[in-house]
Amino acid sequence: MEKIAVFAGSFCPFTKGHEDIVSKALPLFDQVIVAIGHNIDKKDIFSVEDRLQWIKGIYQNTPSVKVVAYTGLTVDFCHENGANYLIRGIRNPLDFMKEQELAQVNRQLSPDVETVFLLASPGCEIISSSLVRELWSHGADYTPFVSYKLPERPTK
DSSP states (O other), X not given: OOOEEEEEEOOTTOOHHHHHHHHHHTTTOSEEEEEEOOOTTSOOOSOHHHHHHHHHHHTTTOXXXXXXXXXXXXXXXXXXXXXXXXXXXXXXXXXXXXXXXXXXXXXXXXXXXXXXXXXXOTXXXXXXXXXXXXXXXXXXXXXGGOSSOXXXXXXX
């Protein structure tokens, strides 16, 4: 049986921290699905189409990584794609507390989908999409934190 894992997030934008987690997941699973979902608590400033293009570009030569967008519950997406694992990245204790709670809810909804926590590598624990958005929005250098060029900022 093929081991398929889903790494879900809004990925607005997809950072080198996210890449770090995918690189740790690749040796563990036959396929990793990077799934761009909609989070009602976050305001997306980059289109889903742009995010798909950026992430697909990173993994264009990695056939074991599939990049898709989805709506709805992540555990339902896992079932639809034959995935029994959810990957979650942990940068710090606060992340762990939040992710542990989410994992317990997902377990209640779908006991057959196991959450796997992967720790961020040193240097990646400071990287977040919100940090990159903040730097980008102020015209500061965000390039140490992403592997591609973001679009020009809208002029005020």
